[in-house]
Amino acid sequence: xxxxxxxxxxxxxxxxxxxxxxxxxxxxxxxxxxxxxxxxxxxxxxxxxxxxxxxxxxxxxxxxxxxxxxxxxxxxxxxxxxxxxxxxxxxxxxxxxxxxxxxxxxxxxxxxxxxxxxxxxxxxxxxxxxxxxxxxxxxxxxxxxxxxxxxxxxxxxxxxxxxxxxxxxxxxxxxxxxxxxxxxxxx
Amino acid sequence: xxxxxxxxxxxxxxxxxxxxxxxxxxxxxxxxxxxxxxxxxxxxxxxxxxxxxxxxxxxxxxxxxxxxxxxxxxxxxxxxxxxxxxxxxxxxxxxxxxxxxxxxxxxxxxxxxxxxxxxxxxxxxxxxxxxxxxxxxxxxxxxxxxxxxxxxxxxxxxxxxxxxxxxxxxxxxxxxxxxxxxxxxxxxxxxxxxxxxxxxxxxxxxxxxxxxxxxxxxxxxxxxxxxxxxxxxxxxxxxxxxxxxxxxxxxxxxxxxxxxxxxxxxxxxxxxxxxxxxxxxxxxxxxxxx
Numbered sequence: 001x002x003x004x005x006x007x008x009x010x011x012x013x014x015x016x017x018x019x020x021x022x023x024x025x026x027x028x029x030x031x032x033x034x035x036x037x038x039x040x041x042x043x044x045x046x047x048x049x050x051x052x053x054x055x056x057x058x059x060x061x062x063x064x065x066x067x068x069x070x071x072x073x074x075x076x077x078x079x080x081x082x083x084x085x086x087x088x089x090x091x092x093x094x095x096x097x098x099x100x101x102x103x104x105x106x107x108x109x110x111x112x113x114x115x116x117x118x119x120x121x122x123x124x125x126x127x128x129x130x131x132x133x134x135x136x137x138x139x140x141x142x143x144x145x146x147x148x149x150x151x152x153x154x155x156x157x158x159x160x161x162x163x164x165x166x167x168x169x170x171x172x173x174x175x176x177x178x179x180x181x182x183x184x185x186x187x
Numbered sequence: 188x189x190x191x192x193x194x195x196x197x198x199x200x201x202x203x204x205x206x207x208x209x210x211x212x213x214x215x216x217x218x219x220x221x222x223x224x225x226x227x228x229x230x231x232x233x234x235x236x237x238x239x240x241x242x243x244x245x246x247x248x249x250x251x252x253x254x255x256x257x258x259x260x261x262x263x264x265x266x267x268x269x270x271x272x273x274x275x276x277x278x279x280x281x282x283x284x285x286x287x288x289x290x291x292x293x294x295x296x297x298x299x300x301x302x303x304x305x306x307x308x309x310x311x312x313x314x315x316x317x318x319x320x321x322x323x324x325x326x327x328x329x330x331x332x333x334x335x336x337x338x339x340x341x342x343x344x345x346x347x348x349x350x351x352x353x354x355x356x357x358x359x360x361x362x363x364x365x366x367x368x369x370x371x372x373x374x375x376x377x378x379x380x381x382x383x384x385x386x387x388x389x390x391x392x393x394x395x396x397x398x399x400x401x402x403x404x405x406x407x408x409x410x411x412x413x414x415x416x417x418x419x420x421x422x423x424x425x426x427x428x429x430x431x432x433x434x435x436x437x438x439x440x441x442x443x444x445x446x447x448x449x450x451x452x453x454x455x456x457x458x459x460x461x462x463x464x465x466x467x468x469x470x471x472x473x474x475x476x477x
Contacts, residue, residue: 038380068388069385069392071384071385072343073346073380074342074346074347075380077348078354091237094236094237095237107388108389109388112387113234116232116235117238117242124228124229126232127197146429150426150428154425157465157466159204160201161201167226167227168226173228173297175297176245176249176296176297177242179292179295180239180242181239
């Protein structure tokens with residue numbers, strides 16, 4: 001027996017508070033795939049992705065857009081007869097693929113997650129207008145026009161503030177963050 | 188009067204200002220004392236978890252710690268994503284001493300400590316369970332008689348499951364709407380996802396999901412869709428125009444926060460409830476205000 005972790009166990013280890021490997025409990029019943037509202041936009045259905053994980057198809061899994069198409073609605077989670085928190089597993093796959101730097105080209109999800117975290121670390125608050133460029137960047141002029149139309153509408157209704165907010169205790173907040181992840185020294 | 192720690196969340200300061208306005212107005216009318224948590228930070232919505240789980244929980248824990256410091260027992264969030272995050276981080280802190288130790292090590296740098304002792308609630312729970320439907324009904328001055336409202340639960344208000352509650356066919360939102368005098372519309376997708384942040388990361392998928400929800404509500408002849416979450420509201424309302432362009436539909440169905448509907452029924456002036464900030468006219472609801 002090799003001491004190397006199976007891919008399935010590696011992913012289970014990245015899930016929160018799991019004992020053993022819940023992914024191995026999958027019955028391949030397909031309730032998750034039948035429930036998922038984003039399934040038709042996925043390269044592999046949730047049922048198939050679990051099958052691939054358990055069979056050790058690491059590269060196929062990481063190359064798929066399946067987990068990046070998960071909206072975290074937890075509908076699969078509450079219905080899974082084997083009790084697998086499938087939405088949490090999708091989060092685990094996102095983290096794993098970002099740590100390994102291995103994911104499908106051209107996806108917005110990883111860029112979005114990173115810019116979101118940077119924004120919070122910088123200010124303590126999220127601010128929607130700073131997130132829009134991620135989308136425009138990927139979608140070119142057509143995206144820009146659509147976003148601009150929507151944004152103008154919102155601005156006229158007083159729903160888009162011009163300046164982002166910052167929390168008052170930002171320095172101490174950032175010191176707190178530094179105890180979890182490296183974000184560079186205070187400038 | 189019981190005081191609640193109020194966590195508005197980032198959206199309520201920008202895209203969802205009308206949710207914040209209507210929440211505060213309705214709370215005041217119903218005698219619910221909401222005390223905003225001082226210097227709260229963003230809870231991370233669904234975007235921290237793909238990066239670092241411990242960081243995600245720590246950011247949520249800071250808000251819980253601030254609320255605990257105020258000596259209050261209930262943490263109230265009007266946003267379903269904030270609610271879900273706070274609920275589960277709080278629950279994990281209580282039952283997982285290792286996680287609590289890690290988080291408290293980080294919080295120490297901000298002179299804070301968290302115990303996981305808050306009772307985390309969604310705003311709609313506070314109105315239904317603490318104020319009660321009978322009390323609400325007594326205060327209605329402008330019943331929404333004949334208004335067909337599609338209650339949109341969305342995802343994170345209900346899921347993941349917390350206990351033995353009915354997550355497949357909940358009824359509490361319908362009961363609240365009935366108490367307002369409105370006619371709750373039964374439609375199949377009331378707990379189906381609106382796409383959440385896919386609206387940015389996978390626009391095509393999200394527009395498709397929004398399209399299904401709008402079509403369902405319209406098929407059942409709803410006059411208005413009521414929401415309990417700023418993300419749902421933005422996807423269904425702000426992106427309704429893009430759905431129309433993408434699918435060649437002509438949807439013009441107003442989407443309102445449940446607090447705005449409560450406010451109108453309680454006789455609060457529409458402008459105080461942020462009505463008028465919609466991109467899709469709230470006309471059918473406004474008719475009840477005067």
